[in-house]
Amino acid sequence: MNVATKSSFVLGRRHLLGIEGLSYDEITGLLDLAEEFVELNRQIEKKRTSLRGRTLINLFFEASTRTQSSFEIAGKRLGADVMNMAVSTSSVKKGETLLDTAMTLNAMHPDLLVVRHYASGAVALLANKVDCAVVNAGDGAHEHPTQALLDALTIRRNKGRIEGLCVAICGDILHSRVARSNILLLNTMGARVRVVAPSTLLPPGIERMGVEVARDMREGLAGADIVMMLRLQRERMNGSFVPSVQEYFHYYGLDQAKLRYAKPDALVMHPGPMNRGVEIDSAVADGAQSLIREQVEMGVAVRMAVLEALSRSLPNA
Amino acid sequence: MHGDPRPILLANARIIDPSRDLDMHGDLLISDGIVRDAEPGIRASGVPEETEIIDCAGRVVAPGLIDMRAFVGEPGAEHRETLASASQAAAAGGVTTIVCQPETSPVIDDPAIVDFVLRRARDTAIVHVHPMAALTKGLKGQELAEIGLLKAAGAVAFTDGAKSVANAQVMRRALTYARDFDALVVHHTEDPNLVGDGVMNEGEFSARLGLAGIPKAAETIMLERDMRLVSMAGGRYHAASITCGESLDVLARAKDAGLAVTAAASINHLTLNEMDVGAYRTFCKVTPPLRAEEDRQRLVEALASGLLDVIMSDHNPQDVETKRRPFAEAEPGAVGLETMLVAALRLVHGQHVTLTTLFKAMSTRPAELLDIPGGTLKPGARADVIVVDLDMPWVLDPAELKSKCKNTPFDEARLQGRVVRTIVAGRTVYEYV
Numbered sequence: 001m002n003v004a005t006k007s008s009f010v011l012g013r014r015h016l017l018g019i020e021g022l023s024y025d026e027i028t029g030l031l032d033l034a035e036e037f038v039e040l041n042r043q044i045e046k047k048r049t050s051l052r053g054r055t056l057i058n059l060f061f062e063a064s065t066r067t068q069s070s071f072e073i074a075g076k077r078l079g080a081d082v083m084n085m086a087v088s089t090s091s092v093k094k095g096e097t098l099l100d101t102a103m104t105l106n107a108m109h110p111d112l113l114v115v116r117h118y119a120s121g122a123v124a125l126l127a128n129k130v131d132c133a134v135v136n137a138g139d140g141a142h143e144h145p146t147q148a149l150l151d152a153l154t155i156r157r158n159k160g161r162i163e164g165l166c167v168a169i170c171g172d173i174l175h176s177r178v179a180r181s182n183i184l185l186l187n188t189m190g191a192r193v194r195v196v197a198p199s200t201l202l203p204p205g206i207e208r209m210g211v212e213v214a215r216d217m218r219e220g221l222a223g224a225d226i227v228m229m230l231r232l233q234r235e236r237m238n239g240s241f242v243p244s245v246q247e248y249f250h251y252y253g254l255d256q257a258k259l260r261y262a263k264p265d266a267l268v269m270h271p272g273p274m275n276r277g278v279e280i281d282s283a284v285a286d287g288a289q290s291l292i293r294e295q296v297e298m299g300v301a302v303r304m305a306v307l308e309a310l311s312r313s314l315p316n317a
Numbered sequence: 318m319h320g321d322p323r324p325i326l327l328a329n330a331r332i333i334d335p336s337r338d339l340d341m342h343g344d345l346l347i348s349d350g351i352v353r354d355a356e357p358g359i360r361a362s363g364v365p366e367e368t369e370i371i372d373c374a375g376r377v378v379a380p381g382l383i384d385m386r387a388f389v390g391e392p393g394a395e396h397r398e399t400l401a402s403a404s405q406a407a408a409a410g411g412v413t414t415i416v417c418q419p420e421t422s423p424v425i426d427d428p429a430i431v432d433f434v435l436r437r438a439r440d441t442a443i444v445h446v447h448p449m450a451a452l453t454k455g456l457k458g459q460e461l462a463e464i465g466l467l468k469a470a471g472a473v474a475f476t477d478g479a480k481s482v483a484n485a486q487v488m489r490r491a492l493t494y495a496r497d498f499d500a501l502v503v504h505h506t507e508d509p510n511l512v513g514d515g516v517m518n519e520g521e522f523s524a525r526l527g528l529a530g531i532p533k534a535a536e537t538i539m540l541e542r543d544m545r546l547v548s549m550a551g552g553r554y555h556a557a558s559i560t561c562g563e564s565l566d567v568l569a570r571a572k573d574a575g576l577a578v579t580a581a582a583s584i585n586h587l588t589l590n591e592m593d594v595g596a597y598r599t600f601c602k603v604t605p606p607l608r609a610e611e612d613r614q615r616l617v618e619a620l621a622s623g624l625l626d627v628i629m630s631d632h633n634p635q636d637v638e639t640k641r642r643p644f645a646e647a648e649p650g651a652v653g654l655e656t657m658l659v660a661a662l663r664l665v666h667g668q669h670v671t672l673t674t675l676f677k678a679m680s681t682r683p684a685e686l687l688d689i690p691g692g693t694l695k696p697g698a699r700a701d702v703i704v705v706d707l708d709m710p711w712v713l714d715p716a717e718l719k720s721k722c723k724n725t726p727f728d729e730a731r732l733q734g735r736v737v738r739t740i741v742a743g744r745t746v747y748e749y750v
Contacts (some may be wrong), residue, residue, distance in 0.1 A: 199493045199550075200461075215497045239453070239460020241490065247463040 004050075007033040011309035015127045015134040018143035019184040027188060031153050034298070034305035038153075041077070041301055051080035051311055054111040058084045059101075060137070061117040066272055066296065067137050067146075071114045074303035078311075080112070098122060099129055106130045111314055112307060115139075120177075133310045135303075141175050147271050148181035150302040152189065154295050155226055158267055163190035168220050168262070169211075170196040171230035171252065171279050174203050174241070178271045179230060183209050196220030198252065200241045201232075217252060221261035228269045229254050229280050237278065245278050255281035259289065267291050322744040324348035324365045327704060330373035334380065335677035336693035345378050347700040350743030355694050371738070373704055379676045381413025381444075381701035381739065383683035383691050385503075385581060386557060386629035387654060388478070389415070391437060392430070393422025398634040398721050400434070403654065404442035405719040408747035410655035411736035412630070413701035414445040414691050416683070419456065420478035426451035426462045428470035435471050443746040444739075445701070447473040447689055452491050452502060458482040461491055465498050473687040476503035476557060479604055479633075481539055483509050489546050496552030501686060503555045504543060506564070507605055511535035516645045518591040518606045526597065528644060531606050533561040540564050544571040547578055555686060556580035558631060560605045562615035569624055579686055581627035582616045584657045587664065589613070589726055599640045599647035601726045603631065620678060621670045627686070628678045630657040634722030652720045656727050662707065662734040672707075704738040711735060 009029035019027075040046055056075040058068050068084060075082040087101060096104075098117070105113065106129070113134045115123045120140030127134035138144040155162055167186050173179045173195045186193045187210045194212040195202065196219075207213050214220030221227060232248065242248045249255075254268065268280075268290045276282045285292060327345040332355050343357035346364055364370070384407065390397035400417070407415050417434065419425035425434065425448050438446035450472030454460045464475055475495060482488045482504065495502050512535050517523050519530025540556055544567060547554045559568065559580050571578045585603050590610045593601045601607060619625035633650025640647050653660075657679065664670045684692030690699045713730050715723035739747035 199497050200490050204549075239462075241461075242494070243454075243461040243463040243465075247466050251465050 005033060005036045005308070007036060009033050009309055010312040011306070012313065014310075014313065016145055016306055016310060017124050017127060017134065017136045019145045019148050019181045019188070020143065022185070022188065024188055027149070027152065027185060030149055030302070030305050030309060031156060033309060034149070034153050034301045037301035037304040038298065041297070046077050047079065048077060049079040050308055051075065051078035054080040054311060055109065056080040056082045056112040056114065056307070057105055057110045058082065059087060059105065059113055059115045060085065061087045061115075061122070062138070064116055064137070066299070067116065070299040071137060071303050073300050074307055075112070078304055078307055080307070098126060102126045102129045106132070112310065133314060135306060135310065138177050140177065141180070142177050143181045144177040145181050146299070146303050146306055147178050148185040149306070150295060150298040151182055151228065151269060151271070152185055153298045153302055154269065154291050157298075158291060159225060162186065164192070165225040166192045166194065166223050167226040167228060168194045168196055168224040169228045169230065170217065170220065170254065172201045172232045172236065173197045173206060173230070174201045175233065175236070176230050182228065183211055194220055194224065196252070198242060217258045218261045221258065224262040224266055226267055226269060227254060227259065227262050231271065231273065231275060232279050249278055253277070253279055253281060254284050256283055259284055269295055271295070321349065324368040325740065325743070325745070326364050326368050326370045327373050327378050327702070328370055329375060330378040330704070331375060332378045332694065333672050333676055334694040335673050335681040336380070336695060338673065339694070340673055345694065345702065347702065347740065347743050350700055352694050352696055352698045352700045352702070354696050376737065377672065377705040377707055379672070379703055379705065380680045380692050380694055381703050381741065382411050382658060382679045383414040383416065383687070383689070384412045384630045384632065384654060384657065385416045385627055385683045385687070386583070387415045387417055387632035388420060388634070388650065389417040390634065391421065392433065396721070397636055399441065400438045400446055401441040402719065402721045403632070404438075404444045404446065406632075406652070406654040407444045408739045408741070409719050409736065411658045411703040411705065411739055412444060412654050413703070413739060413741050414447065414689065415654070416447050416449055416473060416687065418478045419449055419451040419476065424451050424456055425449070425472070426454050426456070426467070428463065428466045431467055431470040431472050444741050445691070447471070447687065449474045449476045449503060451475070452477050453482060453487065456480050458484055458487060461494055464495050464500050468498055468500050473689055474501040474503045474555070477505065479505050481505050481507050481509055485542060485546065488543065489550055492546055492550035492552045492554065496550060499553070501553045501555055503557045505557045506536050506539040506543060506559065507531070508535045508539045511538065516602065516606070517594055518608050520591065520609060522591050522594065526594070533563055533608065533612070536560060536605055537563040537567055540567045544576065544578065547571070547576050548574065553577045554579075558583050558586070558605060558629070560586045560608045560616070561612040565615055565619045565624060572624070579626040579682075581629045582620070582625055583629055583631035584653055584660050585631060585651055585726060586613065587616050587620065587628060588660045593726060597644040598726070599642065599644055600651060600724050600728060602644060602647050602649045603633075603651050604649040617664060617669050620664070621674060626678065626682045628657070628661060628675070630654050634720055635724045636722055640724050650724065651726050652718065652722055652724055655718055655720065656713065656725060658705065658736060659732045659734050660727060665707070666733055700740055700743040702740040703736055705734065706737050707734045709733070709735040
């Protein structure tokens with residue numbers, strides 16, 4: 001299937017470093033393009049040639065399974081040569097700095113660089129030093145734009161729209177790049193965003209980002225169309241930010257009882273990987289209202305759309 | 318406890334109810350465990366037939382005391398004090414509600430232990446008992462305790478007892494987290510590094526005695542730090558035991574700034590000073606240490622003005638073996654449940670504070686801060702009531718104390734005034750005969 005996509009959307013920028021700065025039309029353009037790839041991905045012949053000859057490097061300074069494989073599949077289906085570099089196991093340990101690594105890779109003339117880094121702002125720093133297009137696959141607690149886009153696509157396909165929906169984002173807002181990208185995107189698209197967490201997991205000043213703040217699930221989930229759960233890292237569960245798994249699940253874990261505070265047709269999302277029994281109960285994660293598996297499918301389509309849209313403004317495209 | 322007690326009429330009494338600013342002569346009727354009325358002339362309007370009529374002969378009738386800080390050895394140190402023995406001591410001292418501290422073994426940092434304490438109290442204690450739970454796991458000052466679940470189990474506030482949370486980040490998170498549950502954080506304000514090896518107030522007397530001193534700054538630095546954390550995190554904060562004028566200045570500024578902060582002082586710090594340590598009297602070794610006379614006077618003034626919210630006993634039973642040691646090696650702590658009120662009456666007899674102020678600080682304010690019943694004689698309130706003879710002279714004989722431990726700084730003190738009857742939920746649990 002080497003016909004061109006119906007959408008000729010071009011992302012008029014070299015990098016995708018965050019949702020911040022993307023307009024309503026740009027987000028809509030990416031989502032429309034992604035819709036076409038959803039269809040493509042469900043066919044037997046999934047291969048296209050739009051990135052043929054291009055080199056895509058996955059540069060992950062932080063371990064990841066699903067995001068990295070999602071970008072890898074996306075690149076391969078578009079015909080690019082994909083190389084994975086797990087930096088945590090190589091040169092960083094030998095003392096090479098981020099920018100040295102970037103310069104080394106730059107010398108290999110990649111066309112697209114997909115980067116995840118544990119430090120907020122590191123991907124943008126790297127993007128300044130290389131000649132290729134850079135996609136942020138998550139930087140610290142700052143942004144994870146393709147996650148927000150795949151969440152938006154999942155919501156749009158299930159609710160028919162994003163505008164006017166009430167979305168409750170619950171859990172470790174403080175450390176979450178997923179939360180920040182989603183808050184930006186959902187606000188741009190006209191949704192009503194609420195964050196729900198104990199105060200220790202809310203960054204002070206979060207209300208200035210255009211969200212309502214709730215500190216208990218009953219209040220936070222009231223009237224919600226979408227309940228988006230976030231992962232709580234293990235090292236934050238035992239007394240540093242919340243007292244214990246038991247208490248966290250009791251007050252903030254999404255189970256059937258708490259889900260009933262939301263609208264009857266509310267849908268449940270989670271960026272994964274889930275901690276079952278910590279932030280989400282298995283019955284909900286695997287239940288009829290869960291979109292969690294669909295999010296993974298949308299992830300590949302959205303990343304294909306991002307790579308395709310960026311490649312259209314690469315030199316010699 | 319079994320069977321409904323007979324109704325009681327406390328007749329011919331001076332009735333003091335700080336919750337209504339009431340100080341009047343009259344009769345108080347109690348039935349079914351509830352205060353029915355506190356107006357003059359009930360007797361004329363008739364009382365139930367079987368009513369026990371007690372002529373108070375002008376003695377004071379007031380709400381039972383609520384002691385916000387009592388260390389009880391149960392579980393783990395029953396040889397020092399059990400909930401039963403503490404409650405006997407409390408009843409004799411006019412305390413109808415004890416708030417016990419989490420410094421037990423195991424520490425009260427698990428909802429199951431809150432439950433244990435409440436059940437043991439129900440089965441063995443003759444006054445009401447409410448536990449405070451640990452603010453941090455194991456009182457170690459590092460990891461948050463399960464504040465939500467502990468509160469749901471019945472903990473009335475959160476504290477690390479006589480330990481301070483040295484790590485400001487932990488304290489900030491604890492205040493932040495507690496706010497979500499509207500939980501009261503109670504903190505012992507002493508910087509552990511400044512306390513160091515100190516054993517008494519730092520100053521001339523510690524120099525003369527050759528004892529390592531604890532500077533007042535150990536307290537004010539921690540309190541000032543906490544005020545700044547409260548202004549960031551919000552929430553309700555209570556300084557467990559302040560001892561000096563500088564701390565009152567810090568407290569006043571915080572209250573003026575609108576922070577939800579309150580403070581208590583122990584009866585020891587309101588009635589004794591560092592001179593009482595005298596010749597190394599270990600019964601006067603308490604934590605924080607007794608301060609200078611000027612500090613004691615500032616505390617009394619602050620009590621009178623309302624700046625200081627609460628008086629507590631700081632009841633801390635220590636057996637003879639841990640007290641009969643060189644001063645520096647002796648355990649700190651003094652029993653206080655039985656002597657808190659009579660010692661405080663010294664301040665009334667000296668005309669430094671009014672009776673209403675005293676009962677407000679020992680009953681009404683604690684009930685408000687902890688959101689528990691008590692502290693009032695309003696009709697319909699639970700009948701936790703005491704009758705006090707303001708003038709009876711006596712000498713304290715430690716052997717007569719109900720507490721298992723006799724480590725009182727008022728050993729053989731001449732006292733004026735005595736609790737003559739203590740009524741808990743309508744039932745007389747103590748009577749002086």
